[in-house]
Amino acid sequence: MNDVSFLELMSRYAADKHLRPKSVSTYTGVVRLFRRYLGHEAYPSMVTRQMVIDWRVSIIRTKDKPDGITESSWNNYVRHLKALYSFGIKHQLIACNKNPFLDVSVKQPKVPKRSLQPLQIRYAREVLEVCRRYEHCYDERSKIHPAWFWQSLMETFFYTGIRLNQLLHIEAGDVNLKKRVFRTSAVGSKTHSESIMPIPDGLYPHMRKLIVAAHNSGFKREDQLFNVNRFSHRHKRTTMDTWQVERFFQSLSELTGYKMSPHRFRHFLGTSLMDSPERNIHITQSILHHTDIRTTMEYIHPDVEAMRRALNTRLPV
Template sequence: MYDVSFLELVSRYAADKHLRPKSVSTYTAVVRLFRRYLGHEAYPSMVTRPMVIEWRTAIIRTPARPDGITEASWNNYVRHLKALYNFGIKHQLIACAHNPFLEVSVKQPKAPKKSLQPLQIRYAREVLEVCRRFETAYDECSKIHPAWFWQVLMETFFYTGIRLNQLLHIQAGDVNLKKRIFRASAAGSKTHSESILPIPDGLYPHLYTLIVAAHNSGFKRQDQLFNVNRFSHRHRRTDMDTWQVEHFFQVLSEMTGCKLSPHRFRHFLGTSLMESPERNIHLTQNILNHTDIRTTMEYVHPDVEAMRRALNARPPV
């Protein structure tokens, strides 16, 4: 039996599971936090269940420690570390027999998913349109530049609910304007599955603008389509990354006074589809690329007015 270090354990686990770089970074970050608490000289085999409970007590949010991590964050740490220990114990890489991260998760509050209101979306569109008109009229960079590109990106999130990482993996050749479909590859998918999605009528003119601009800029079929760096006087990176998209939404949120993000657009779409009288849960599942229909069911919210009518309809006593 070996007794590997935490970093060696992550390395071997990543190689065995053929993890994506982003997943490796997530595991490494969780391990780094745990080692910071334990001391960098600690080995996985030295960890006991009481030590894990002490760590949980030290970092989780409580009324006395409101700046601690949330229950959801703790459970996320547990999932990653439990998987590492299961792998290490199974392959005799850790000199211990029991996983100290078993049954240490906590119950977390079931808060509604953070979504958007139609008025907030309309205001965001108005802000972007003002920026676009400014750049067209004065041939200068606005606070959001190039505004036309960010309009296309935001409308893509609005109409498709696509995950950020999957959008960043869309290539120029993945969009077929003639058939009005686009391919969301498995490369950026959280569920490791490729899907073919329709281009809704409202999104078509925006994607048409992007495709024409990409063609004029000499894009090849395998080039990253949503790449602000190819259209901007301000950006100088080779590929567009998560940080650039998050920074755009941060600036837009400051300008509109409401929190906007790709995930909130995704939740807005899911809620809208499931509130529609013609709702089809299996279509919604396919559009959002959920592997488990229970995830899609989370977008079914109780109708308060319907509950009120049911209560009012009770016969008097």
């Protein structure tokens, strides 16, 4: 039996599972936090369950420690480290035979998903339209530049609920305006699956404008479609990354006074579809690319008025 270091264990696990760069970064971040607590000289085989419990006590949020991490964050750490240890034990890379991360998760409070309100979305649209008109009339850059591009991006999140990583992997050749569909590649998918998405009527003008601009800029079919760097002199990167999208939403949040993010648009879409009288769980599951229908069911919220009517119709005693 070997006794590898945390870094060697992480390297072996990433190679064996053929992890994507983003997944490697996530695992590495969790391992780095744990090593910081243990001390960088510690080896995986030295870790006991009690040490894991002590780490949990030291970092999880409590009334006395409001700056600690949430229960969901802790459970996320546990999932990653438990997988690493299971791999190490199975392949005899760690000099121990029991996973110290078994049964150390905690119950996390069930809270509604953070979404957006229709008024907030309308206001965000007005803000972007003001920026677009300013740039068009004065030929100057607004705070959000180029506004027309970011309009297209925001509307794509609004109408499709697409995940950020999926959007960043859309290529110019993935969009078929004639059939009004676009392809989401398996590369950017959380579920590692390719799919075809419709382009709703409200999104079509924005998608068409983006495709025309891409064509005029000399895009090739394999070029990243949502790439602000190709449409703006302010941005200098080769491809658009997560940081640039997050920076846009940070600026939009500052201008609107509301927290805006791709995931909140995704939650808004899921809630809207499941609150509709014509709701179809399986169609919603397909649109949101959920592998487990239980995830889709989380968007069903109790109808308070229906509950009130049920209680009011009880026979008096």
